Amino acid sequence: MAPLGKAISDGYDGPPDVDSDTKVYRGDVDPEWTVGHVPNGGYALALVLEAGIQHQSSTAHRDPIHVTAHFLQATSIAPFQVRVRTLKHGRGFTNILADLVQQDRTRIATHIIFGTLEPPRLAPPSRYARRVPLYVHPSVAVETRMARPWGFKHHAKWAGDPHLRAHNLPDSPARRDVSSTTVGGGTLAWGAWFELVGPGERVTPASIAFFADTFLNMPSLLPRDERGGLVPDQTWFPTITLTISFQAPIPPPSxxxxxxxxxxYSTGTFWGQPQGRHDAYVEVWTAPSDLGQGIEKDGWRENQVCLATATQMALALPMEVNAGRAKYDAPPKAKL
Structure with a gap:
């Protein structure tokens, strides 16, 4: 039971085993970084990323550039292996395959590209550069409740952006009726400042996978009469695929x-059947200060950097499925 940084980096119990071209990293899933009874998908992917980062640590290509992950089966609170194999080593990039395995079953299969991250070329003051899309500075942001069944709530806090939530109201200018000639529309948006509160916590490349999977999605943001009976706090949203593109190196604290x-910052547009399949787009940005700290100064948005963008496909299932998943993976009881 540890803060996020330790739950990721301290999960490995020694040097990797070497078998042919595959290195095997072993560790234990922390029991607190869960949604209901199942490890958070982003946290589980962070374990895979950390193994890949360790695998590449002595090479010229140390930075994760892009990861595509397929969640074949929910992970469990149990020992794990990450099996890493170099697929291709080129001049500019190294491609590796990394699978998280539990109980001899591949739970997450990933393809990760490593290279060298540099500061973005398109940045302020360019008029074409994107700025951090949150309205409220962290120093004056109001902390909001984490309502979901997240086991890690005491390790973090967040402050949702009220301006973005207003974007989702039925009478918002973003909504359009059937007679409107406006093209597109319909997208819901959400944003927040998210702070890790454990001692010595730091944003790391591996932890970005967790951040990219921690947000309020489209089914949760819809008005109650548009949800078709879905109750967010009684619903599990398992990730099926998650793709992360790392945009910039993490700046040192300052x-x-x-x-x-x-x-x-996240948006969602499409939600349908079967199994409540829906999409999400997420951006992970630096923050100018911790919540309730710092001073809002002119131009603070110009100094922030987008660290990563992510897209995912997820489902909307009853929490009973989440609990059943944990029972499925429980070790058999010893006979008396």
Whole structure:
């Protein structure tokens, strides 16, 4: 039971085993970084990323650039292996395959590209550069409740952006009726400042996988009469695929950039059947300060950097399925 940084990096119990071209990293899933009874998908992917980062640590290509993950089966609170194999080593990039395995079953299969991250070329003051899409500075942001069955709530806190929530109201200018000639529309948005509160917590490349999977999705943001009976706090949203593109290196802590807080922004557009399949787009940004700290200064948005963008496909299932998943993976009881 540990803060996020330790739950990721301290999960490995020694040097990797070497078998042919595959290195095997072993560890234990922390029991607190869960949604209901199942490990958070982003946390589980962070374990895979950390193994890949260790695998590449002595090479010229140390930075994760892009990861595509397929969640073949929910992970469990149990020992795990990450089996890493180099697929291709080139001049600019190294491609590796990394699978998280539990109980001899592949739970997560990933393809990760490593290379060298550099500061973005398209940045302010360019008029074409994207700025952090949150309205409220962390120093004045109001902490909001984490309502979901997240086992890690005491390790973190967040402050949702009220301006983005207003975007989702039925009478918002973003909503359009059937007679409107406006093209597109319909997208829901959400954003928040997210702070890790454990001692010594830091934003790391591996932890970005967790941040990219921690947000309020489209089914949760819809008005109650549009949800078709779905109750967010009684629903499990398992990730099926998750793709992360790392956009910039993490800046060192300074008066401009927090060490433990990030800005999260997400949008969702499509939700349908079967099994409540829906999409999400997420951006992970640096933050100018921790919640309730710092001073709002002119131009603070210009100094923030988008660390990563992510897209995912997820489902909407009853929490009973989540609990059943845990029972399925429980070790058999010893006979008396």
């Amino acid at each position: 008066a401009r950039h927090s060490a433990r807080t990030v800005g999260l």
